[in-house]
Amino acid sequence: MGVYKGITFAEGYNKSFANFKKEFASTHVFKNIPSEKREAELEKAYAIAKGTSKKQKNGNSKESTSTIGKD
Numbered sequence: 001m002g003v004y005k006g007i008t009f010a011e012g013y014n015k016s017f018a019n020f021k022k023e024f025a026s027t028h029v030f031k032n033i034p035s036e037k038r039e040a041e042l043e044k045a046y047a048i049a050k051g052t053s054k055k056q057k058n059g060n061s062k063e064s065t066s067t068i069g070k071d
Contacts, residue, residue: 002048009049020046
């Protein structure tokens with residue numbers, strides 16, 4: 001389940017981007033975004049709804065490895 005600026009999307013959201021825009025573009029969340037940025041924000045929200053958004057790392061994360069069961 002994804003959340004974008006107070007909008008919670010159902011898990012397994014699988015509609016097309018065109019249908020997503022029809023469903024959400026007229027909400028107060030997107031109406032309050034300037035028109036030149038609205039499409040990009042709709043795309044971000046769509047990626048979150050689909051579960052395909054990329055999470056940014058802070059650069060300080062470390063990869064850990066386990067040695068359990070290794071001889």
